Amino acid sequence: KAGVTQTPRYLIKTRGQQVTLSCSPISGHRSVSWYQQTPGQGLQFLFEYFSETQRNKGNFPGRFSGRQFSNSRSEMNVSTLELGDSALYLCASSSGNTDTQYFGPGTRLTVL
Amino acid sequence: GESVGLHLPTLSVQEGDNSIINCAYSNSASDYFIWYKQESGKGPQFIIDIRSNMDKRQGQRVTVLLNKTVKHLSLQIAATQPGDSAVYFCAEIAGGTSYGKLTFGQGTILTVHP
Numbered sequence: 001k002a003g004v005t006q007t008p009r010y011l012i013k014t015r016g017q018q019v020t021l022s023c024s025p026i027s028g029h030r031s032v033s034w035y036q037q038t039p040g041q042g043l044q045f046l047f048e049y050f051s052e053t054q055r056n057k058g059n060f061p062g063r064f065s066g067r068q069f070s071n072s073r074s075e076m077n078v079s080t081l082e083l084g085d086s087a088l089y090l091c092a093s094s095s096g097n098t099d100t101q102y103f104g105p106g107t108r109l110t111v112l
Numbered sequence: 113g114e115s116v117g118l119h120l121p122t123l124s125v126q127e128g129d130n131s132i133i134n135c136a137y138s139n140s141a142s143d144y145f146i147w148y149k150q151e152s153g154k155g156p157q158f159i160i161d162i163r164s165n166m167d168k169r170q171g172q173r174v175t176v177l178l179n180k181t182v183k184h185l186s187l188q189i190a191a192t193q194p195g196d197s198a199v200y201f202c203a204e205i206a207g208g209t210s211y212g213k214l215t216f217g218q219g220t221i222l223t224v225h226p
Contacts, residue, residue, distance in 0.1 A: 004155075033212040042219065043156075043201065048212025055211035090155050094212065100146060101214060103155035 001027055004093050004104035012110045018079040021107045025072050025093030032074040033101060034066060037088040046089075049074055078109075086111045120199065122221045131189040131224075135202030135217045138183065142204035146214070147176060147187045149198045156201060159187070189222075197224045 005024045013019050025032050034046040045058040049068035066076040072093075078085055088108050092101035125131050137145070143164040148156035162169045162176045162185075169176050175188040185202050199221050203214040 031212050033214070035214075043203075043214075043216040045213045045215070050211065056209070056213050058213070092156075092214075100158055100161055101212070102158060103148075105153075105155045 004091060004102055006089075006091055006104040006107050008107060009105065010108045010110075012112060013081050014112050015081055015083060017081050018077060019081060019109060020075055020077045021089055021091075021109075023074045023076075023091035023093075023104060025074070025091075026102055029093035029095050029102075030072050031094045031096060031099075031101075032068060032072065033092045033094070034074070034076050035090045035092065036060070037090060037106070038086075043090070046076065081111045083111050085109065120219050120221050122223065124223045124225065125192050127192065127194060127224055127226050129192055131187075131192045131196070131222060133187045133189075133200050133220045133222065135185040135187075135220075136183060137185060137202070137204045137215075137217070139204060139206055139215065140180075140183065141206040141208070142215075143207045144205045145176070145178060145185055146203045146205075147174075147185075148201045148203060149196075150201065150219075151198045159200075192222075192224050194224045194226055197222055 007022045031050045033048040035043050037043045048056040052068045063079045068074045088106045090106045092103045094101045146161040147159040150156045160171045160176050173190045177186045199219045201219045202217040
């Protein structure tokens with residue numbers, strides 16, 4: 001079975017721009033969670049989608065949004081980028097709520 | 113609360129030694145715990161998990177111990193190898209409406225010397 005894939009792997013943007021990141025879960029997994037990883041804050045939960053519905057959201061501003069498609073693929077969008085948004089964005093998929101989450105390689109976003 | 117400017121604990125061991133990595137969790141409602149290994153430039157890799165109705169679980173060269181009384185989790189790695197060098201994270205998830213939300217510890221840097 002193929003693992004979780006994320007595209008692109010690297011992105012460089014400037015302040016004020018917006019960005020869209022993509023995640024394809026493991027086949028058969030319907031839950032996709034997104035995390036932000038920074039040296040200062042560690043791994044922090046952004047949101048979770050299941051069957052195209054956002055079921056949970058972390059403490060991030062509304063500039064961070066996401067969606068999930070009928071094939072369980074998910075995208076997250078960050079609008080009006082700030083320098084502090086530079087981070088590794090990870091997505092993870094699982095088959096249910098308290099089942100093991102498997103992570104993709106991440107998208108490294110750099111905001112200049 | 114959130115910490116600022118994380119300073120990760122470090123553990124240095126010799127190849128062949130056993131390693132023990134500890135983690136304290138705060139949510140008594142957490143009922144599922146996972147250990148992940150993260151190598152530089154990669155996403156976290158699943159190592160082993162344990163549910164709250166257990167206190168010990170063993171995998172290949174790894175053992176996880178859960179002490180719910182003091183809210184403590186540990187990962188034991190037997191015969192540590194240089195390839196085990198990485199950052200190790202514990203993560204917890206509560207049942208109910210915590211949908212998909214893993215809460216991670218700060219991580220521990222494990223360095224294995226040949």
